[in-house]
Amino acid sequence: MNKFFIDIWESLKIALQALRTNKLRSFLTTLGIIIGITTVIGILSIIRGLNDSFYTSISALGSDNLYIQKFAWFSRDDWLEARNRKNITMKEVDAIQKQATLVKAVAPVVGARRTVKYKSEQLKNVSITGSTEYYMVTGNVVPEYGRPLSEQDVEHRRAVCVIGWEVADKLFKKVSPLGRRIKLGSFKFRVVGVLEKRGSLFGNNLDSEVIIPFGVFQKLYGSRRWMTIEVKVKDQERIEEAKDELVGILRRVRKVAPGEDNDFAINQQDMIADMYKRLTTALYAVAFGVGSIALLVGGIGVMNILLVSITERTREIGIRKAIGAKNKNILWQFLIESIVISSLGGLLGIVFGLLIAKLISSASFLSASVSWPIIFIGIVFIAIVGLFFGIYPAYKAAKLNPIDALHYE
Amino acid sequence: MIIEIDDISKVYEVGTQEVHALRGVSMKVEDNEYLAIMGPSGSGKSTLMNVLGCLDTPSSGSYRFVNELVSEMNDDQLAEIRNREIGFVFQTFNLLPRATALHNVELPMIYNGTPSTKRKSLAKEALEKVGLSDRMDHRPSELSGGQRQRVAIARSLVNNPKIILADEPTGNLDTKTGEEIMEIFEELHDQGNTIILVTHEEYIAEHTNRIVRLRDGRIERDEATD
Helix, strand or coil, rough: CCCHHHHHHHHHHHHHHHHCCCCCHHHHHHHHHHHHHHHHHHHHHHHHHHHHHHHHHHHCCCCCEEECCCCCCCCCCCHHHHHHHHHHHHHHHHHHHHCCCEEEEEEEEEEEEEEEECCCEEEEEEEEEEEECCHHHHHHCEEECCCCCCCHHHHHHCCEEECHHHHHHHCCCCCCCCCCCEEEEEEEEEEEEEEEECEECCCECCCCEEEEHHHHHHHHHHHCCCCCEEEEEHHHHHHHHHHHHHHHHHHHHHHCCCCCCCCCCCEEEHHHHHHHHHHHHHHHHHHHHHHHHHHHHHHHHHHHHHHHHHHHHHHHHHHHHCCCCCCHHHHHHHHHHHHHHHHHHHHHHHHHHHHHHHHHHCCCCCCCCCCHHHHHHHHHHHHHHHHHHHHHHHHHHCCCCHHHHHHCC | CEEEEEEEEEEEEEECCCEEEEEEEEEEECCEEEEEEEEECCCHHHHHHHHCCCCCCCCCEEECCCCCEHHHHHHHHHHHHHHHEEECCCCCCCCCCCCEEEEEEHHHHHHHCCHHHHHHHHHHHHHHHHHCCCCCCCCHHHEEEEEHHHHHHHHHCCCCCEEEEEEEECCCCCCCHHHHHHHHHHHHHHCCCEEEEECCHHHHHCCCCCEEEEEEEEEEEEEEEC
């Protein structure tokens, strides 16, 4: 074995022996580092978990979809101004349907939340969507069995509905829902289709939905509700062109004078992704900030305890030097002690961090996901912290005069 | 010739004052000598011992150790000489309190890269030599003073040094135990080792073949005993 490795190995054994002798003290010393690493690993795992579920659920929106609304998402526009804009109505929908060339489907969408009943079963807070047959295209909603809303359903304002997977599951435990009537308030709707399972979007359960014809919704819940026009474009590559076309149509229909700002907004999935990125960047920054401060404090703690330890073991250092330890042997001994203390703290921190992430993901809708590269980087980083904060005390120990050290009481 | 010092001085600065611990000391030590350095406290015998033991370098003068010029060496070279060529025995034993007797004896070999298995067998051998083969796994706190000093002697022997430097080796021991330790030194001397004792007690110095007496940093007398 190489002499250098013998040195390191012996230093490691000495360090572990020293830690065993002062178990409580070593643990308290590493606490700062434990807390720092726990926080960082916890936050990072949760961000990664969020990423996974975010990108899965955002895909439900469809990257070839546009959402025409009174408000722009995440905009800093004057809210009051936006509130006073003209409502979006069927007039716009009709105009787009007639004039737009780059559009595959257009659907007006209105929504409310209500309790849905079937016999003695009931499900609260179900999202009731009023729309047309085109919603099946724009919303990517596909019946698992039964049929979608049809043109006739919409045109004749039939009391029929297509229900989400969870509504079917909760209300109809034993029987097939097709042909049964569910109650919305005092109105009854015949179930014609059941959607396939879709999961959730930002904690919003997409499977707890009842889709009814647009006209029926307006009759039931009023026609002055804010409406979203969902548009699916023909070619995703030409989505910007499609937007321009829509802007032109909408300005004409809504009689926006040239030079005036649009009194509507065309939203799309990208905007959510952008917003999300900004949010997670902020979270990363928080994790980094908290982690750095805790590691700094922890590192100073390690340095402090090393200085104490060196003072306590001055005589030992003297003995070792007298019988032939070189300065670098003593330097390594304390550097390795520092790295070992830090790394132990780091490892405990990683374990706690993963546990906390696991705990959070099992107790809330947030999910956590472990990133091994991050953990690896973390361990290297902790070792560097140990090295950095160990250098000064170790150097001090290495430079001790053997005679003075031997006579230290 | 093992040791040859020529006109060695050592000056310490204590605050603004200069303390002359050694003022031109010259002496030679031949192979297999057994000698004592004596003198009252403040005579400079500790300083001389530190210089001879390569724990300290002289302010002026030259020190040759088996023809190597120690007085010009740096810290690492001195550490190497201490490790290979010098075995220390101290008044206060200076063992590592948390290590077993065996590990204490292994210690000098850790710093010259001796592999672990060889280290263990050599350390056991050295402990057997001082009669402690049944105490190897004991820590210093579990050993008597005499036993601790034997561990220290085993440690000093284990690298087969050119000289053994013993600083008041019986100072912390009762008379009877002290005599036992002196017997070990005598045996080691008979086996061909070179031993330098530092002591202020005549009856201990009487065991040796030569006594160097220091006073005020100078050699007062250097004579063979009968």
